[in-house]
Amino acid sequence: MPISPNQGSTGGGTLVTITGTNLSGTSAVNFGSKPATSVTNVSPTQVTAVSPSGTGTVGVTVTTAGGTSNPVSFFYVGAPFKSSISPTSGTMAGGNTLTLNGTGLSTATSVSFGGTTATPTVVSDSQLTVTVPAGAGPGPVSVSVTTAGGTNNGLSYTYVDTPTIDSITPDEGSTTSATAVTIVGANLGSTESVTFGGVNAPFDAINATTLSAVAPAAAAGTVDVVVTNPGGSATAVDGFTYISNPAI
Numbered sequence: 001m002p003i004s005p006n007q008g009s010t011g012g013g014t015l016v017t018i019t020g021t022n023l024s025g026t027s028a029v030n031f032g033s034k035p036a037t038s039v040t041n042v043s044p045t046q047v048t049a050v051s052p053s054g055t056g057t058v059g060v061t062v063t064t065a066g067g068t069s070n071p072v073s074f075f076y077v078g079a080p081f082k083s084s085i086s087p088t089s090g091t092m093a094g095g096n097t098l099t100l101n102g103t104g105l106s107t108a109t110s111v112s113f114g115g116t117t118a119t120p121t122v123v124s125d126s127q128l129t130v131t132v133p134a135g136a137g138p139g140p141v142s143v144s145v146t147t148a149g150g151t152n153n154g155l156s157y158t159y160v161d162t163p164t165i166d167s168i169t170p171d172e173g174s175t176t177s178a179t180a181v182t183i184v185g186a187n188l189g190s191t192e193s194v195t196f197g198g199v200n201a202p203f204d205a206i207n208a209t210t211l212s213a214v215a216p217a218a219a220a221g222t223v224d225v226v227v228t229n230p231g232g233s234a235t236a237v238d239g240f241t242y243i244s245n246p247a248i
Contacts, residue, residue, distance in 0.1 A: 002018075002072065003017070003018050003060055003072045003074060004016065004017050005148065006073065006074055007074065007075040008074070008076065008077065008149075009076070009077065009148065010055055010076045010078050012037065012050070012054065013050060014050065014051040015049075015051075016050075016060075017047075018047045018048070018049065018062060018072075019045060019046050020045060020047075020069065022044065023041065023044055023046065023047050023064065024041065024043075025041070026063065026064050028063040029049040029060065029062050031051050031058050034053075034054060035052065036050055036051060038050040055076050056075075057076070059072065059073060059074075060074045077107060077148045078149045079149045079150035079151070079152050080103065080105050080147045080149060080150070080151075080152045081104055082101070082102040082145060082153075083103075084102075085155050086098070087230070088157060088158060089160050089230040092134065092138060092161060093134055094131070095131065095132065095134075096132050097129055097130070097132070099128075100145065101126060102126060102127075103125065104125065105122060105124075106122055106147075108120050108122055108128050109148075110145075111144070111145050112142075112145075112153075113132065113133055113135070113141050113143055113157055114141025115141075116133045117133075120145075132157070135159030139158065139159060140156045140157065140159075141157055142155070158230075160230040160231035162232035163186065163187045163188055163229050163231065163232070163233070163234040165234045165235075165236045165239065166184050169184070171241060172242070173215050173242060174245060175217055175218060175219060175220050175243065176217055178215060181213050181214070181215055182210065182213075183212075183227065184209060185211075186209060187208065188205055188207075188208055188209060188210065188229070189205050189208040190205070190229045190230055190231075191203065191227055192230065193226075194213045194227050195225070195226045196218065197218055197223030197240075198223075198224075199216050201214055201215055201216055202214045217242075220244045221241070222238040223238070223240055223241075224236065224237050225240050
């Protein structure tokens with residue numbers, strides 16, 4: 001007498017299908033000592049039932065006028081617990097791989113990002129990976145995991161727009177000393193790096209539209225300025241010019 005699924009939440013509420021013979025007139029389905037909260041006779045070979053709350057492993061039996069069947073094992077599974085996710089933010093387009101750590105993850109069937117679901121790959125009971133779906137808009141969304149034990153959330157993931165660069169002031173500086181510059185654009189609040197000609201520059205995110213950076217000294221010529229955040233990168237092609245000191 002197989003039962004499907006053979007596991008469910010400790011809180012009950014799992015709809016299971018029991019297949020066997022001589023099931024017509026089923027009067028009761030018990031999960032251990034507890035009766036199912038709902039029983040439906042589908043056919044002489046099939047009965048559906050909704051599991052009550054419980055813990056551990058219990059035997060499921062079917063009772064008809066002819067007696068009570070042999071027990072079939074049903075496993076109660078606790079709700080998942082999430083301890084961390086990495087990374088915690090990324091591009092609006094999604095597509096990057098997120099790792100989620102916790103407990104009770106071995107039966108995970110879906111991960112929801114603010115209502116958009118993705119199918120995870122279970123690594124172990126304490127870890128799964130999932131490809132982040134595209135976001136509906138910038139900002140944080142709740143992350144929830146659904147397993148045989150139920151659904152749990154409590155962590156968040158932030159979708160970040162690609163930055164833009166509107167201006168760099170001043171847009172030129174010395175070849176022999178660092179130059180303080182102001183970069184104005186959009187989506188700059190989560191900036192992770194600023195480079196001048198591929199060289200990392202110290203910076204401070206003033207707000208979502210303004211960065212303060214220090215262009216390091218470099219050889220004479222023009223270089224690209226690149227601002228990068230979790231959503232991507234913006235490049236000001238030939239955005240900064242290094243000028244040699246005058247000589248007499």
